[in-house]
Amino acid sequence: MKYLLVLLLAGVTSSAQIKKEQLNLMPWPQNVVLNDGNFALNKNFKVNITGNPNPRIFGAVTRFLRRLDGRTGIFFEQGFITKLNEVPTAELQINCTKSGKIGLYEDESYHLDIKQNKITINATSDLGALHGLETLLQMLQNNSTSFYFPTSQISDFPRFTWRGLMIDVSRHFQPVDVIKRNLDALAAMKMNVFHWHLVDDQGWRIEMKKHPKLIELASDGMYYTQEEIKNIVKYADERGILVVPEIDVPGHGSAILTAYPEIGSKVITLTGGTSEKNIQGTAIATYGIERNAGIFSPTLDPSNPKTYQLLSEIFDEVCPLFPGAYFHIGGDENEGKDWDSNPKIQEFKKKNKLATNHELQTYFTMQLVPMLKKHGKQLMGWEEILTKNMSKDAIIHAWRGANEGVVAGQSLVDAVKKGYKTVQSNGFYVDLLYPVESHYLNDPMPKGVELTAEEKARVLGGEATMWTELVTPTTIDSRLWPRTAAIAERLWSAEDVTDMASMRKRLETVSFRLEELGLTHIRNKGVILRNIANNQNTESLNEFSNVCEPLKGYKRNIGGTEYQMYSPFTLFADACTSDSKDSLAFDEAVSQYLGNKSPENKAKVAAFFNKWITVYKNLGELSVNAPLVQPVLPLAKKLNDASQELLLVLDNKSTLKTDDLKKLIELCDSKDHADVELGVYKSLKKLM
Amino acid sequence: MKYLLVLLLAGVTSSAQIKKEQLNLMPWPQNVVLNDGNFALNKNFKVNITGNPNPRIFGAVTRFLRRLDGRTGIFFEQGFITKLNEVPTAELQINCTKSGKIGLYEDESYHLDIKQNKITINATSDLGALHGLETLLQMLQNNSTSFYFPTSQISDFPRFTWRGLMIDVSRHFQPVDVIKRNLDALAAMKMNVFHWHLVDDQGWRIEMKKHPKLIELASDGMYYTQEEIKNIVKYADERGILVVPEIDVPGHGSAILTAYPEIGSKVITLTGGTSEKNIQGTAIATYGIERNAGIFSPTLDPSNPKTYQLLSEIFDEVCPLFPGAYFHIGGDENEGKDWDSNPKIQEFKKKNKLATNHELQTYFTMQLVPMLKKHGKQLMGWEEILTKNMSKDAIIHAWRGANEGVVAGQSLVDAVKKGYKTVQSNGFYVDLLYPVESHYLNDPMPKGVELTAEEKARVLGGEATMWTELVTPTTIDSRLWPRTAAIAERLWSAEDVTDMASMRKRLETVSFRLEELGLTHIRNKGVILRNIANNQNTESLNEFSNVCEPLKGYKRNIGGTEYQMYSPFTLFADACTSDSKDSLAFDEAVSQYLGNKSPENKAKVAAFFNKWITVYKNLGELSVNAPLVQPVLPLAKKLNDASQELLLVLDNKSTLKTDDLKKLIELCDSKDHADVELGVYKSLKKLM
Known part of the structure; x- marks a missing residue:
C-alpha cells in the first residue's frame, strides 16, 4: 500500500x-x-x-x-x-x-x-x-x-453550426429550473441550440393572453408565463444559445383542439331522433388532453379558414417572445385518419388538386410560411414537411430511421440534394436509452453518398431529442446526461475524433463536473433508491442498478398506455440508466479472462459473481420492509442463479449439462421484470 | 440470519x-x-x-x-x-x-x-x-x-397560529425553485408563515419598476421579478401559507443607499482646497453593496423628508404584491453611528425632543405605520422597534438572547405585557447550526412568568430564521431541514410533547420523506463530497462527515470577513450538518459500555475507533489527488490518534499517563481545522 x-x-x-x-x-x-x-x-x-x-x-x-x-x-x-x-x-x-x-x-x-x-x-x-x-x-x-x-x-472552432438539444415539455412539463440547468449544461458542452417542444397532444405550455383557453383548458395549469419564456430566452442568450420554439401542427393536435375543437378535422355524424334540436349531418367533436403515449388522430382542419386565422394570431403572440430566426412547426406523424373520414376535407383536396394527404399537409404548411416570415422567422419542420412544393427556405429536421421503416440518414440526403438546409436527429434520440456509442458514432454527414460542397454545407448539424413520455423533472437529467455530451463532441469536434475508450474516459469526468451546474443526473439516483428501499440501506439496490438498464426503445411502455402522464416514475427503472457502469467493467473482465485464464483474471470475474450473489441475498432482506423492491427480485434471482453456476464453471466444478447452463444464462436475457434488462447478459454468454 | x-x-x-x-x-x-x-x-x-x-x-x-x-x-x-x-x-x-x-x-x-x-x-x-x-x-x-x-x-389543531420560517435572500440570493421547494416543506410540516427577508446590506431583491436603480445598482442582477413574487405568493397560498415580506430599515441600509445615497446618514466633511468648486461643509457619502457579514453603519436618514418620500413610494409598489395583512420593516441592529456623527440629525433630535437614538428610530418607524396602513398592512418589526411610543398595532418580533447580552425570552415577555402581539424567534435561529434539541425544547410561551390569558394570547407563535451569510442554494436545505421540522412540532403540537427520543426517531423518517418534495438536504451532500474528493470514492469523507459538525454560532466566519458573499461554499464544512449522525450513535455506545462493560458493549465502542482509524488512512490516500481533502486531515489525525490509544485503554493495554491520554482527547476539542468540530469529543471524554 x-x-x-x-x-x-x-x-x-x-x-x-x-x-x-x-x-x-x-x-x-x-x-x-x-x-x-x-x-x-x-x-x-x-x-x-x-x-x-x-x-x-x-x-x-x-x-x-x-x-x-x-x-x-x-x-x-x-x-x-x-x-x-x-x-x-x-x-x-x-x-x-x-x-x-x-x-x-x-x-x-x-x-x-x-x-x-x-x-x-x-x-x-x-x-x-x-x-x-x-x-x-x-x-x-x-x-x-x-x-x-x-x-x-x-x-x-466547431465543425457544425447547429449543435442542439430538443426538450419536450408537453408530455411531462419541465419547470423553469430544469430548463435553466440544462441550458447551463449545453453551454458547458459548447452546444448552441435549444429546441423547445412546447406543444403536443399532452398539453399546451405557453401562456396566451389573447387565447387564454389554450392555458385554461389544455395545460393542466402547467405552462410557462410569457415572462418566464422571455427570461429563459435571455438566460440562453447569456450562454450563447439560440432558442427555437416548436408548436407542433397539424397533427399532435389534442391540446389545441381541446381548447378549439371547432378547427379539428374529426367528424361526428349525428343520427336523427335525438333531443339535439334536429341537428343533421355533422357536428364538432370534442377533444381532451391526451394522457397516454403514442400517435393520435386529433389533427387541425387544413380546409378551415378559422384554422389559419387562429394560427396566425397565435404566431403573432408567440413569435415576439423569441428573437431567433427560426420557428419549428412540427409537422410530424400526421396519419391523416381524421382527414380521410371528413367529407369536407376530401372535397377541399379535390378542389385544390391535392392528390394525397401529404400534399394537403404541404398546402397547410405553406400557409404558415408567410405568417412566420411576417415576424422575420424561417420555418422549420420535421422531415414529413418535405414534399415537392415545400418552400426552399424551410429547414428540414431529419429524424426517421430503421424504427420507422426507412433508411437511416436517407431523408437528410434527400433534403440536401433537393436544396434544403437540414438538421440530423436520427440517431440522436437520447430518450430511447440506447448506449452512448450509438450516438457518438452517428455522424450527421452522410457516409457513402456523393455530396457536393454546397450540399454538404446544407447539413447544418444535429440535435439530440428528449421526448418525455417516461421522463419527469426528477429523472430527465439522467436521461440526457452524460450521453448528450458525447453528441456535443460529435457535432463540434473533427470527424476523426471517434475513439470510444478515450471518449468514455473523458465522459466520466465531464459527467461529474456537470454536477456543479446543478445537474441532478447523479444525485437523484439516491433519491429514487431511498424511496424504493423505504429509507433502508440502498447499497444492494445501487449495486444491482449498476448492471441494470431501463428497457430501450419504447419497450417500457408498449402500446403507450401502461405509463400515463401521471403515473409514478419513482421505480427501479427510473434509477437505472443506459451504459450501466458495472456491465462495461464486467465485460472487460470477461474479455481479459477469456484471453488469459490466469488466476488473477479469474478472480476478477468471480468477484462480480460473488457480488451479485450477495446483492440478491441483501435485496431479499431489504424487500421485507419495502414493497417496491419486490418487482426487482426475480431478475436479481436470475443473475444470482447464473452467477452461482458460473462460479462452479470457473472452477471446472459445474455438473450442469451445457444446455441447462445455457438456459440459466438465457434466463438473464429478460425484459419481464421491473422494466429493466441486465446489461451483463451478453458478457455472461461469452463465458459459455 | x-x-x-x-x-x-x-x-x-x-x-x-x-x-x-x-x-x-x-x-x-x-x-x-x-x-x-x-x-x-x-x-x-x-x-x-x-x-x-x-x-x-x-x-x-x-x-x-x-x-x-x-x-x-x-x-x-x-x-x-x-x-x-x-x-x-x-x-x-x-x-x-x-x-x-x-x-x-x-x-x-x-x-x-x-x-x-x-x-x-x-x-x-x-x-x-x-x-x-x-x-x-x-x-x-x-x-x-x-x-x-x-x-x-x-x-x-395547532397550538399557535404563527408557525413561520424566515429566509434571508439578500446575503445569498435564493432562486425561485429554492423558495418553492421550501414552501412545500413548510406545508408538509403544517407551517403557515413564510417571512421573506428581501432587503439587507448585501442586496435589494425586489424588481422595482418606478425605482429601477434599486435593481440596477443594488442587486448584482439577482432579484425576483414582480411576476415571480406574485407567483410565489400564489404558490404559498395554494399551500395555506401566508407570505410576510420584509424590507429592513433604517439600518442594514447599504443596498438601498447604494442606489439612493442622498437619503443616507453618513456625513463626509469636505476639507477646503480641493478642486470640488469650493464645496464647503458636508457632502453626500457613497455606498456600496456589502460583501462581508456583520453589522454595518449605513443607515437611512430619519431627518430627511426624502427618506419618507422614497419609502412611501416603495411601499406603494411593493405592498400590492403581497395580499397578506403584515409587513415586516426590520428595524434591527441599528447602532446609530452615522446618526451620532451627523450634526443635522443631532439637530433634528433636539428639535423633536428625541432624547435617544432609540426614540429617533421610533419616530422613524411611526412614520411608516400610515404608509403601510394605506395598503391595509400592519407593521411588524424586530424587537428593537419596541419603545414606549410604538403603536400598539405593531407586531414585535422577539429575537435577542444570551448571544446579544440580554435574557432569552425577556423581550417577548416585555412585549406581551405592554400589550403587543409577538412572535418568538430567539432559540429558533437554525442558521446557527445548534443541535435540534435546543430548538425543540424552546417553547415560545414563557416559563416561570405569570401571564394573564390575554397576555398569553398575544404570543402568536414562533418563527425559525435562516440567515444566509454562509448558505448557498446548494446548502440551504441541509441547514433548514430536518431541524425546522422539530420547530414545526413545537409550534403545532401540545406543550407536553417533548420526548427527545420519540422526536429523533420520527424526525429521521420525516427528513427522508421531504426528499419527495424536491428538498436537497440529503442528496446535495454527495455533490459536495464528490467535488472535494475530485470524483474519487467519497466513502471515507462521508464517514468522517458523520462525526463532524460545522462550527456553530458564527464562529466559522469570525469578524465576518473570511467568507464573503462570493466565497466558495463547496468545502467540507458545507457537507457537514448539525446533529452529526454517528456522534449520537457513539454516545449511546459509550453510555451503554460505561453502564455495563460487557465484551459486546466494548466491541461496539471499539468498532467506532477502528472505523475512524480506517477513515484517517483512507482520507490520506484520497488526498493524494484531492487538495480539498488536505484541510480535513489534521482533525482526522487527532481522532485517529485518540482512537488508537483508546482502543488500548479498552483492553487495559494503554501505557500512556492519564495526563497524556487526556491531552490526546483534548486535542479532539478543536475548532482549528476545516471549519468543523468533532461531534464525538464529549463522548470521548466520558471514557477518561
Whole structure:
C-alpha cells in the first residue's frame, strides 16, 4: 500500500508530466498543443476583458470565477466583473473583437494560450470566448495540494453550426429550473441550440393572453408565463444559445383542439331522433388532453379558414417572445385518419388538386410560411414537411430511421440534394436509452453518398431529442446526461475524433463536473433508491442498478398506455440508466479472462459473481420492509442463479449439462421484470 | 440470519400490530386513536371533495395523489381533480365547510377518520383539510408487499397560529425553485408563515419598476421579478401559507443607499482646497453593496423628508404584491453611528425632543405605520422597534438572547405585557447550526412568568430564521431541514410533547420523506463530497462527515470577513450538518459500555475507533489527488490518534499517563481545522 501511495504521489504531484491523453476535454478541441510548465492558481487570480464583446461576457466570466472557486476552494478576491479593462494586469486576459450574434454561422472560434504567468483567450466574438472559458475550466489540473493549468495552446472552432438539444415539455412539463440547468449544461458542452417542444397532444405550455383557453383548458395549469419564456430566452442568450420554439401542427393536435375543437378535422355524424334540436349531418367533436403515449388522430382542419386565422394570431403572440430566426412547426406523424373520414376535407383536396394527404399537409404548411416570415422567422419542420412544393427556405429536421421503416440518414440526403438546409436527429434520440456509442458514432454527414460542397454545407448539424413520455423533472437529467455530451463532441469536434475508450474516459469526468451546474443526473439516483428501499440501506439496490438498464426503445411502455402522464416514475427503472457502469467493467473482465485464464483474471470475474450473489441475498432482506423492491427480485434471482453456476464453471466444478447452463444464462436475457434488462447478459454468454 | 428474517417478517407483515410509537407523525397531532384493522391501498383508490372549499384544495389533492403514487408505485387511475363531488363513491372523502382565508386565526383543524373501507377528512376550512392530507400521507404503512393505512381517528389543531420560517435572500440570493421547494416543506410540516427577508446590506431583491436603480445598482442582477413574487405568493397560498415580506430599515441600509445615497446618514466633511468648486461643509457619502457579514453603519436618514418620500413610494409598489395583512420593516441592529456623527440629525433630535437614538428610530418607524396602513398592512418589526411610543398595532418580533447580552425570552415577555402581539424567534435561529434539541425544547410561551390569558394570547407563535451569510442554494436545505421540522412540532403540537427520543426517531423518517418534495438536504451532500474528493470514492469523507459538525454560532466566519458573499461554499464544512449522525450513535455506545462493560458493549465502542482509524488512512490516500481533502486531515489525525490509544485503554493495554491520554482527547476539542468540530469529543471524554 505504501508503495502504491508513493507511485500515486509520483504520478500526481509531478505537475509537468500531463499528457494529452490525461486531459478530460469534451468536446475535444480542433488543435491542442501541450508545453512544459504550469500556470499555478492562487487567490490573486483575476480576469480582465478587452475589446468589443457583448455584455453577456461579464456574467459569463463571473460565473466562471465562481465555478473555479467552487472546485478549488481558493478564495478569489475578484467578485463581480462588470466593466471592460477593469484589471489591466490580470492573469487571465480575454479579448473579443466583436459582439457575438445568437444564431447560425456566427464565428465561435477561440484561441486559448496558457503560459506560466499569463493566460489569454482571444476570440472574434464573445461566443468564442465563452467556449474558451469552458475549455479552460476543463484544463484544470491538480497535484495533492494545489491546482494549476498546464501551459498549452488550443485553437478551436466547431465543425457544425447547429449543435442542439430538443426538450419536450408537453408530455411531462419541465419547470423553469430544469430548463435553466440544462441550458447551463449545453453551454458547458459548447452546444448552441435549444429546441423547445412546447406543444403536443399532452398539453399546451405557453401562456396566451389573447387565447387564454389554450392555458385554461389544455395545460393542466402547467405552462410557462410569457415572462418566464422571455427570461429563459435571455438566460440562453447569456450562454450563447439560440432558442427555437416548436408548436407542433397539424397533427399532435389534442391540446389545441381541446381548447378549439371547432378547427379539428374529426367528424361526428349525428343520427336523427335525438333531443339535439334536429341537428343533421355533422357536428364538432370534442377533444381532451391526451394522457397516454403514442400517435393520435386529433389533427387541425387544413380546409378551415378559422384554422389559419387562429394560427396566425397565435404566431403573432408567440413569435415576439423569441428573437431567433427560426420557428419549428412540427409537422410530424400526421396519419391523416381524421382527414380521410371528413367529407369536407376530401372535397377541399379535390378542389385544390391535392392528390394525397401529404400534399394537403404541404398546402397547410405553406400557409404558415408567410405568417412566420411576417415576424422575420424561417420555418422549420420535421422531415414529413418535405414534399415537392415545400418552400426552399424551410429547414428540414431529419429524424426517421430503421424504427420507422426507412433508411437511416436517407431523408437528410434527400433534403440536401433537393436544396434544403437540414438538421440530423436520427440517431440522436437520447430518450430511447440506447448506449452512448450509438450516438457518438452517428455522424450527421452522410457516409457513402456523393455530396457536393454546397450540399454538404446544407447539413447544418444535429440535435439530440428528449421526448418525455417516461421522463419527469426528477429523472430527465439522467436521461440526457452524460450521453448528450458525447453528441456535443460529435457535432463540434473533427470527424476523426471517434475513439470510444478515450471518449468514455473523458465522459466520466465531464459527467461529474456537470454536477456543479446543478445537474441532478447523479444525485437523484439516491433519491429514487431511498424511496424504493423505504429509507433502508440502498447499497444492494445501487449495486444491482449498476448492471441494470431501463428497457430501450419504447419497450417500457408498449402500446403507450401502461405509463400515463401521471403515473409514478419513482421505480427501479427510473434509477437505472443506459451504459450501466458495472456491465462495461464486467465485460472487460470477461474479455481479459477469456484471453488469459490466469488466476488473477479469474478472480476478477468471480468477484462480480460473488457480488451479485450477495446483492440478491441483501435485496431479499431489504424487500421485507419495502414493497417496491419486490418487482426487482426475480431478475436479481436470475443473475444470482447464473452467477452461482458460473462460479462452479470457473472452477471446472459445474455438473450442469451445457444446455441447462445455457438456459440459466438465457434466463438473464429478460425484459419481464421491473422494466429493466441486465446489461451483463451478453458478457455472461461469452463465458459459455 | 434466517431466524432474523422470520422475526422481521413477523414484525412487519402483521399489519394490525401498528402501535402509536411506530407512527412517524410530525408535528404530533393533538389526538390520535388507533383501532384494529387497515385500509388497504390499491389502484382504484380515489378522492372526492365536497362542501365549500377554496379551489386550492383541487391542486392539493392532485399533488397528494402523485406523492402517494410515488411512494407506493401504485398506478392510481385518478389523474387531476378539478371539480367538487366528481367521484361520490370515492374511498377518500374530503369535506370542508368553508373557504380558508390565508392569515392568522383561521380555523386549521381537521378530523381524519380511517376505516377499513373508507377514509374521511372533515375540516372547517380547506386549510385544515390540507393538514389532514399531510397527516394521512404520514400514516402510510407497509408490509413486505403492500401499502395500507391503519384504521384510526385523528383530531388535530395547532397550538399557535404563527408557525413561520424566515429566509434571508439578500446575503445569498435564493432562486425561485429554492423558495418553492421550501414552501412545500413548510406545508408538509403544517407551517403557515413564510417571512421573506428581501432587503439587507448585501442586496435589494425586489424588481422595482418606478425605482429601477434599486435593481440596477443594488442587486448584482439577482432579484425576483414582480411576476415571480406574485407567483410565489400564489404558490404559498395554494399551500395555506401566508407570505410576510420584509424590507429592513433604517439600518442594514447599504443596498438601498447604494442606489439612493442622498437619503443616507453618513456625513463626509469636505476639507477646503480641493478642486470640488469650493464645496464647503458636508457632502453626500457613497455606498456600496456589502460583501462581508456583520453589522454595518449605513443607515437611512430619519431627518430627511426624502427618506419618507422614497419609502412611501416603495411601499406603494411593493405592498400590492403581497395580499397578506403584515409587513415586516426590520428595524434591527441599528447602532446609530452615522446618526451620532451627523450634526443635522443631532439637530433634528433636539428639535423633536428625541432624547435617544432609540426614540429617533421610533419616530422613524411611526412614520411608516400610515404608509403601510394605506395598503391595509400592519407593521411588524424586530424587537428593537419596541419603545414606549410604538403603536400598539405593531407586531414585535422577539429575537435577542444570551448571544446579544440580554435574557432569552425577556423581550417577548416585555412585549406581551405592554400589550403587543409577538412572535418568538430567539432559540429558533437554525442558521446557527445548534443541535435540534435546543430548538425543540424552546417553547415560545414563557416559563416561570405569570401571564394573564390575554397576555398569553398575544404570543402568536414562533418563527425559525435562516440567515444566509454562509448558505448557498446548494446548502440551504441541509441547514433548514430536518431541524425546522422539530420547530414545526413545537409550534403545532401540545406543550407536553417533548420526548427527545420519540422526536429523533420520527424526525429521521420525516427528513427522508421531504426528499419527495424536491428538498436537497440529503442528496446535495454527495455533490459536495464528490467535488472535494475530485470524483474519487467519497466513502471515507462521508464517514468522517458523520462525526463532524460545522462550527456553530458564527464562529466559522469570525469578524465576518473570511467568507464573503462570493466565497466558495463547496468545502467540507458545507457537507457537514448539525446533529452529526454517528456522534449520537457513539454516545449511546459509550453510555451503554460505561453502564455495563460487557465484551459486546466494548466491541461496539471499539468498532467506532477502528472505523475512524480506517477513515484517517483512507482520507490520506484520497488526498493524494484531492487538495480539498488536505484541510480535513489534521482533525482526522487527532481522532485517529485518540482512537488508537483508546482502543488500548479498552483492553487495559494503554501505557500512556492519564495526563497524556487526556491531552490526546483534548486535542479532539478543536475548532482549528476545516471549519468543523468533532461531534464525538464529549463522548470521548466520558471514557477518561
